[in-house]
Each structure stands twice: as C-alpha cells, then as structure tokens.
Amino acid sequence: MVQGRVVYALLLREILTRYGRHNIGFLWLFVEPMLFTTGVTVLWTLTEALHGSSLPIVAFALTGYSSVLLWRNMPARCIGAIDPNLALMYHRNVRAIDIFLARVLLEAGGATISFVTLSLFYIYIGWLDPPADILTVAGGWVMIAWFGAALGMFLGALSEKSEMVERLWHPISYLAFPLSGAAFMVDALPPAARKYILYVPMVNGVEIVREGYFGEQVRVHYDFFYLLACCVGLTWLALSQVAVVNRGVTPE
Template sequence: MQYGDQTTFRQSLAIQCRVINALLMREIITRYGRNNIGFLWLFVEPMVMTLLIVLFWRYIRADAFSTLNIVAFAITGYPLMMMWRNASNRAIGAISANISLLYHRNVRVLDTLFARMLLEIAGATIAQIVLMGFFIAIGWMNMPHDTFYMLLAWLLMAMFAIGLGLIICSIAQEIEAFGKIWGTLSFVMFPLSGAMFFVHAIPSQYHHYVLWVPMIHGTEMFRHGYFGSTVITYENPWYLLICNLVLLFVGLLMVKHFSKGIEPS
C-alpha cells in the first residue's frame, strides 16, 4: 500500500468514526432525552431486567437444588442473551428513524445500523460489568476464574449480535410482517440460547443437536471463563467465530442489496 493510499484510508476511517459517533449521540438523545437520568437508561434498562431475574431465582431458592451459585449462573447467561436479542430488535427500526440523514453524503444505511447495534451492545456490556461488580462486592458472587476468556466470549457474542442484526434488518426490509413478529420469535429463541441451562445437564444423545446453535457456544464459553473447572462446558470458539463471519458476510451482502432501493425522505 502506497503512502497516498494509507493517507486516504486514514481519512476515510476518521470520517467513518465521526459519522458513527454522531449517530450514536443522536440516538441517545432521541431515545432517552436529556431529562431525568437521560442516557443512563442505556444500561439501567437491561440491568433492571437482569436484576429482576436474578432476584426471582434467588427468591425461589433455586440454589437449594444445586451447589452451583444461582446468582452467578443467571448473571453469566441473561445479559448475553439480551445483547443479541436487543441488538437485532433495534436494528429493524434503524433506517426508518434515520432516513432523513441519508441526504448527507457521508451517512450510509450501514452506519445507521451499526450505530443502533453498538448502542445496545454498549448498554448490555455496562449492565454486565455493573451487576457483576455489585454482586461480587456484596458477596453473592466470587471473582471470575478467567476474565480474559470471558472477555473473548463477550466479543464473539457481540460479533454474533451484529451479524444477526444485519440479516434480521435486511429480511424485515423485504418482508414488513417479519419485522413485526421478530420480537416474538427472538423471545421464543431465548430457551435455545443456553441462558437457562448447561449443555452438560441435558442427555448426551442430544448434545450434537444442541451444539449446532451458535449462541450456546458463547454462553458456555462465558460461563467456563467465570466458573473455571468447577463446571463442564462444551463450547467451541472456532465454531462460533466461523458462524459470526458467515453471518457478517451474508448480512453485509443483504444490506448492500436492499440499500440501493433506499431513498432519503
């Protein structure tokens, strides 16, 4: 790559970063406003949902049936699920909410999608960190066994959330009814995410079928990072990475295809 090409690439990257940043700020102000706690709702919403689930599991004393820390089990499963579910749900309305901005030369359809999904990923990430820190501080959870492995699992699931969001948005653009029912479909997929079980807990003859689901590998990997050798997990990071790359490739092609027919209004 020549020096001139490097300069052009850096300039383009700087412009792209400014566009995404501007769209993120606009999304925060539009969605949460400047009143009350404002942008703090970005992570308060997923945090409250996860907290309610954790308190429910603890209230019914689910840990009485297992030596596993039920609070840690819930915290290491539900925020991951909420990240990909919320990212795909929000991606559907990204274009209609920002279509007037497409008049600007540097704003593309893909930018509006990335901005919304990155916002949801950021909210889930902050909620995860705050809740884990809080429960560790009050003694309901222990320190993670392998933080780096947990971080790697989170990044892989963030990639999955983006790839899935691109595809879901593209389908919703072609089939309007799909956009309306995806919220329900994604909720139905919740039990398949691995948030409510370990693969080791189900009969071994079904492991082969269950492990075709990419989200399960992310959840198993995240929990392996937290619990360490005290639990048995069946994650395959390479399988999840390959699924993510396929989703991203297909999603980008689909967005490129329907973007040609989008006219700013």
C-alpha cells in the first residue's frame, strides 16, 4: 500500500529529525515520557498527594499521568506540522493526513512503550500488582489514543488557518489536566459532580484503564458509548478539516 509506505517513511524521517543519531537517539522516544512519569510519581509520593482512593500513589501516577502524555502530546505535535514539511508536499503521494498520521503514531508509540515498560518495572520491584484485566487496560488505552489522535489532527488542520490555535492550546491543555481524571477517581467526587465530570472524554478513558488495572479494588464510573461517540465525531471533524487543508496547500 503506497500510503502505508509514505506514512512509514515520514515516521522514520520524524524520528531522525527530532531525535537525531547522537546520544541515545531513537530511545528518547520513550525514555522522555518515562522520565516525566517517573518524576511525577516521585513528586506525588514525596508530597503524599491525595487522590481520593486507597490505591498506592505510584499506581495513580502511572495510570493517570501516562494517559495525560498520550492525549496531550498528539495535538502539540500536530499543530503547525504542515509548514516544516511543505517541501515534501511536492510529491503527489504525500498528503496532509500522512504528516499528521506519522506524528500521532510516533507520540502514541512513545507513550505506549513508556507505559508498558514502567508497568513491568514497577510490577517487578513490587510497587504494583499485575493488571486484573489486560484487555480492558488495552481497550481504555486505545480509546484515549484515538481521542488524542483525532483531536491532534483536528487542531493541526485548524492551526493552518489561524495562529491562535497554537497560542490557545498550551493554556487549555494545562487547564484540562486537573479535569482529565489523572489525579482523582470519579467515585471520590460528590454524586452531583460525577455526571458532569464524565462529559470530559478523557475521564472515561482513564476510568476504563483503571478498571482494567485494579479490577474490584476500585469502583469506576464511565460511559463507553459517550467516549466512542466523541471519538467518532471528532474523527469526522478532523478528516473534513484535513481534506480542506490538503486542497489548499501549495508545495514549496
């Protein structure tokens, strides 16, 4: 498949451009998120952060902050992605969606490798028990990745029309962190607040991941079909905007 090879080539180019061949090179793809997650784990542990659950703080940092890196980094990499790759658009097989796909796949891969590696390490040293249901963890992780990819391509396409998208995304992404479910369990919130916090798509994904990770140790709240509808709707918006951008791009 031609487009598959195009995306693969763009993926390799992105890795070399971003990480180079020096020091540990490609390993930074997942070492960087691992360092972030480990740093947050240590910080939360030292400060004895409250997270509304009897679960170990390490478990919360891993399942929570790893999910944040998954959905938040994709839009950051897609915004403004077309301009530095305009020269590549001269080739008829390279389209805007290929550039976005290469970037979201790279971010998803790095976050996933980091999450799996840290999980195995923490389980090995006794900080975590093995996941209760790996398939549920994988399902929740895929849904968060889908949401992040769709959001990334949508904002990436909009950023080609206005510079305000990039300026607004950074503060919005930081404001969204405390609402994303990374640092709390929905069950710990007042009953009246649970209904409203579940309108935040990422919260549903994090709750699914934690259900798979901790099983009966936790009581989770989520609406899978709402999350699915958000992903489908956002994907449709993203693809429509990417198509508009693709028609308007003038290769260098």
